[in-house]
Amino acid sequence: xxxxxxxxxxxxxxxxxxxxxxxxxxxxxxxxxxxxxxxxxxxxxxxxxxxxxxxxxxxxxxxxxxxxxxxxxxxxxxxxxxxxxxxxxxxxxxxxxxxxxxxxxxxxxxxxxxxxxxxxxxxxxxxxxxxxxxxxxxxxxxxxxxxxxxxxxxxxxxxxxxxxxxxxxxxxxxxxxxxxxxxxxxxxxxxxxxxxxxxxxxxxxxxxxxxxxxxxxxxxxxxxxxxxxxxxxxxxxxxxxxxxxxxxxxxxxxxxxxxxxxxxxxxxxxxxxxxxxxxxxxxxxxxxxxxxxxxxxxxxxxxxxxxxxxxxxxxxxxxxxxxxxxxxxxxxxxxxxxxxxxxxxxxxxxxxxxxxxxxxxxxxxxxxxxx
Numbered sequence: 600x601x602x603x604x605x606x607x608x609x610x611x612x613x614x615x616x617x618x619x620x621x622x623x624x625x626x627x628x629x630x631x632x633x634x635x636x637x638x639x640x641x642x643x644x645x646x647x648x649x650x651x652x653x654x655x656x657x658x659x660x661x662x663x664x665x666x667x668x669x670x671x672x673x674x675x676x677x678x679x680x681x682x683x684x685x686x687x688x689x690x691x692x693x694x695x696x697x698x699x700x701x702x703x704x705x706x707x708x709x710x711x712x713x714x715x716x717x718x719x720x721x722x723x724x725x726x727x728x729x730x731x732x733x734x735x736x737x738x739x740x741x742x743x744x745x746x747x748x749x750x751x752x753x754x755x756x757x758x759x760x761x762x763x764x765x766x767x768x769x770x771x772x773x774x775x776x777x778x779x780x781x782x783x784x785x786x787x788x789x790x791x792x793x794x795x796x797x798x799x800x801x802x803x804x805x806x807x808x809x810x811x812x813x814x815x816x817x818x819x820x821x822x823x824x825x826x827x828x829x830x831x832x833x834x835x836x837x838x839x840x841x842x843x844x845x846x847x848x849x850x851x852x853x854x855x856x857x858x859x860x861x862x863x864x865x866x867x868x869x870x871x872x873x874x875x876x877x878x879x880x881x882x883x884x885x886x887x888x889x890x891x892x893x894x895x896x897x898x899x900x901x902x903x904x905x906x907x908x909x910x911x912x913x914x915x916x917x918x919x920x921x922x923x924x925x926x927x928x929x930x931x932x933x934x935x936x937x938x939x940x941x942x943x944x945x946x947x948x949x950x951x952x953x954x955x956x957x958x959x960x961x962x963x964x965x966x967x968x969x970x
Contacts, residue, residue, distance in 0.1 A: 600754040600821070601627065601639050602745035606762045607828040608643030608675070614650050615643065615674055619829065621682045623760075626834040627722060628686035635838065636717040638752065640725045640745040641679065647671030668729030679724045689721040694728035700747050703903050710751050711947070717752075746812035750819040757816045758837060759809050760828035765845030766806060768793055785817035785847040810847075817849035858958040861905050861918055869898025869925050870907035870915075871951065878910040881917050881959065887950040888919070888957065890931035890939075900925045908952065919957030922948040 603623065610616040627637045645664060648671030649657065658664055676692045683690040693713065699705045716723050727744055742759060749757045769777040783790055790813075794806040806825075813823035826833050826844025833843055873881070877892025888908060900906055901924050908917040923931060928951060930942045936949040 600745055600749045600752075600757045600816075601637060601760065601834060602741055602757065603639070603641050603643075603760045603828055604741070604762065605642040605646040607760060608641055609646040609650065612646055612650060615647055615678050617678065617682075620678050621685070623828075623834070624679065624682035624686050624688070626832060628683070628688050629835050630838055631688060631720065631722070633838070638713065638717070638723050638725065638748060638754070639679070640741055640748060641675065642726070642741045644668045644671040644675050644726055644729060647674050665730045672726065672730070675726070676724065679722075683722055689719070691716050691721050691723050693723045693725045694730075695725060695744065695748075696728050696731065700751065703901060706751070707903050713748075713752050740808050742808040742812040743815065746815035746821075746823075749816045749821045753819055754816075754821050756837075757812070757821050757823045758834065759812065759823060759825045760833065761806075761809065761825060762828065763806065763825075764827045765825045766790065766793060766810065766847075780845050781842065782846045782848065785823060785849055786814040790847070813847040817847070817851075820849050820851050822849045823847045861920070861956075861958045862960070867898075867907050867918065868900035868904045869896065869921075870909050871896050871928060872909050872911065872913075873916075875911065878916055881908065881957075885954055887954040888917075888952040889936070889949065890923075890928065890951050891933060891935050893928065893932045893951060896925050896928045896932060898925060902927075906952075908957075915960050917952070917957055917959050919952035922951055922953065 601623070606612070607619060608616060610619070623639075627639065630637050645657070645667045648667030648669065649655075651670050651674065652667060654667070658667065672692075672694075676690075679692075680690045693709075695709065699709055713723055725744070725748055727741065745757055745759065748754075764779055766780045766783075767777040768780060771777040780790075780793070790810045791807060794810040809823075809825050813825070816823050824837055824844055824846050826837070830836075830843055837843055871888070871893045872895035873888065873892045874894050877888060880886040880892070881888060894911070898906070900921055902921055904921050905918055906921045907915045908919070909915050921928070927943055931939065931951070934942060936946070939949075940946040
């Protein structure tokens with residue numbers, strides 16, 4: 600995950616910085632060629648819209664901000680498409696609101712879309728949908744949006760490119776004794792005390808929003824780097840392990856955070872009972888659960904709920920995130936994935952529970968009962 604701020608994208612409000620955007624796109628292309636998946640969260644739509652509309656001061660009226668976003672988003676998307684294409688990459692524009700991430704179905708749909716784009720080798724360029732948001736549904740700033748998307752796709756890392764070298768112990772513009780924080784634990788309360796202060800006249804976030812974003816991203820196991828956006832080859836060098844800016848470490852690994860969350864569920868909305876073959880594949884082979892191995896569905900659950908997996912004796916052997924609701928799952932029991940579209944009217948994931956969203960429970964370590 601890479602996030603860039605308005606002042607960088609628009610060269611402090613003078614218009615989209617073609618050279619800088621081209622440089623970030625070149626670096627992202629290098630990462631993709633090395634087998635990495637990259638998502639860009641880019642600010643700049645309102646700032647670019649202000650420039651195109653001839654406004655020198657950021658408006659306060661919601662309808663004027665929305666109008667500026669609508670105008671600026673055209674140029675922003677076009678610039679990323681052009682520069683990514685020049686580097687051999689496809690691009691996609693994704694506009695999100697807080698409501699998209701709060702609603703279960705829309706959250707899962709957004710996740711599926713982004714993961715599909717990544718599998719296709721396309722770089723999603725994400726921004727908040729400022730043309731429609733208001734105070735009740737907006738995320739608020741793109742640092743927070745970057746963290747939410749990092750959690751959404753379970754990114755390994757969040758890189759926040761800014762106009763500062765990183766986090767300092769105090770404001771270096773006011774305190775000559777301020778020093779750069781090279782490494783710390785994300786979520787450390789002391790960091791928030793260091794970070795106070797507002798953002799630029801163009802953007803909404805300051806260093807404090809970046810510290811809070813790092814804390815949020817750490818919840819899903821993603822560490823965060825805050826670095827100067829004009830540092831030569833910053834993204835490539837960070838991927839190579841070169842220390843740049845401030846590294847805020849997540850205390851838990853990505854997989855551990857997700858699976859611990861599932862394992863800690865005290866109550867589940869339902870369960871699926873599986874045959875001996877499916878139970879064996881889950882226990883010993885680390886496979887996903889396919890509907891063809893399911894013999895019964897219990898309870899009433901929705902897509903995205905944590906459900907249990909039980910063997911024929913009733914022993915819970917696993918739990919995970921359901922790709923289908925209980926009503927859909929009942930139709931899919933004992934059916935191959937080739938039948939899904941005929942049964943449901945659409946075909947989504949081939950698995951009921953993907954292995955990345957599934958954790959074995961302690962009881963699964965016990966030997967399977969004899970038939």
